[in-house]
Amino acid sequence: MAYITVFVALLIFLSEFVQSYDFIDNNRSAAGSNYVKLNLNLTVGVGAPNGQTREMIFVNGTFPGPNLIFDEGDEVEITVFNQMPKNTTIHWHGLEMKNTPWSDGVPGLTQTPIEPGERFVYQFTASTAGTYWYHSHSRMTMIDGLYGSIFARYDVLLALATEKAIFEYSDALADNDLTRPSSQAPAPWHLISNETEDIKAMQRAAADPHLILISDWSRFTSEQYWETIKDTELEIFCVDSILLNGHGEIYCPPTGFLVNQTLPVMQSLMGNATVNDKGCLPFVPAVESIWLPLGHPERIPKHLQEGCVTSSGGVNLTINVDSREQKWINLNWIMASTFKMVQPSVDEHDMWIYEVDGSYVVPRKFQALSLSAGQRISAMVRLDKQPGDYTIRVPETGITQVMSAFGTLRYNNGNPSRSSRPHVQYGSLPAHGNVDIYSPWIPFTDNMPPFPAHDPLPQLADEEFLLSLGRVNSSWSYTMVGREMMPVDWDAYHPFLFYPNDPDSFNEQLVIQNSQRVLDNPNWRYTWLTSFGEPMWMVLRYQVTNPGPWLFHCHFEIHLAGGMGMVILDGVDKWPPVPEEYRTHLDPSRPRGPPLAKNIRTFSWLEALRNKRTGFD
Incomplete structure (x- = not known):
């Protein structure tokens, strides 16, 4: 398979690239499989998750x-019923869609x-176990709440989730054989603790994790x-709350407190200015670039950028645990935000990161960790x-923005009168001198190699491409190839996968082409987050193992809507043929997708030991 190198020259502030699918083929396989059928019914209504x-x-x-x-x-077969007054699709973030690109959920592409x-x-x-999530991929409707968590359980972990299995296989556990979720992916528990009881407890925790989906939330x-972004010609990042599994509140601390909690790097961008009563960054050249004088902040609706109003009725997330029965728990953090980066921590507890974006890494201990849009990090907590x-x-x-969300880890029915000692402050600064924070901007902490180690890659890539990221005519309109930007719903009714030679579905300016060779020194990464404040570059490398058209884009919704995305055509000589039942969905008189009558279910040898059924959690 060909190796591809992409050289990205990043010329703007706060451009956040987060890959929406795995480039890496872990070659995992299960001992057996089920045929899982689910329905998702999409509706629009009135709610108040933050009060x-x-x-x-x-x-x-x-x-x-x-979940x-x-x-x-x-x-897996999932039928999505759209009972909303707007178009939609659903993307299964992180799942590789191998041999099924028509189910990737990108309108106009698949x-x-x-x-x-x-x-x-x-x-x-x-096909690959791990932590993932699903979300809307149509315009910016993810902001409206169309998202949820996905967990694909390691097959062997299912057997180990019961005391019976652990008893029967304790010898194998001690030899670290059954810590392998598949033949290609041994688990790294022994790198966290070499005690057999700890390994057993981590196996149980990994089979039944606490999925914590983090999202940002606005009243708008x-x-x-x-429409406000387009009308004001300004990039706006201000929200009202951060939610944990849909739970949260609106906090309005005194402005003086927010100013004191402002990160030094944030203050350096503002000069003599300060954050407002919502903790939001003012409009500054570092964000808006040369288009700042063209902006119209007076057109921003009340309460969007400033005017904090506390809510009533919001409820924070509580995770109940029993330390008499559980020695370890697994916290799987899923970042479903549309604008924000966050830094989760649990007072007085360490977190052992062992999985990033669905793949094992060499575990490391931290007290807090940084997450950006689209990322997933799994951590063991003793x-x-x-x-x-x-x-x-x-x-x-x-x-x-200076803001925070809160939840509770409750031991054995808890003791609310006791105050716990924090690792981080309201504005994310360390609360004491012994705080290690996982951050993609700190090379030492971000050095978390895959586990087990991958084979060395060839020194030279087969193809190399140069992408130059910039803005076009406004602060919110982007280009990734130095050329024009297409509208949000460009030719959505001529999917490129179905019509690769149709001029109505193809725009060569938005596709990575084999025309420029820039570097011959590629590097290895999973998910990418850029630096900020000055021009920078990075080199991304992957192996083409999954033929199909894939969307390469920023996962900040306003950046993607503004044009920060393009198409990668992988393995065009080996694209899988589109099934006829998917082609028929172009006929409005026929149902979209394959027939619903299919109802197959097989069982693996582990079925008798499963402590949960697949499907909805």
């Missing part, structure tokens, strides 16, 4: 959408939009937010403290 009422999207009547639990290797009153059937294999809908309540703190750390 503030607004119109929002519900998935099967819930927000966030239900989707699969087993490694499961064949499918047509799911129109109001219609349905679409997604079929794919949960996606349409209102986007339950070795006194019974009580320990605050979960999730401050914003992306230098656009």
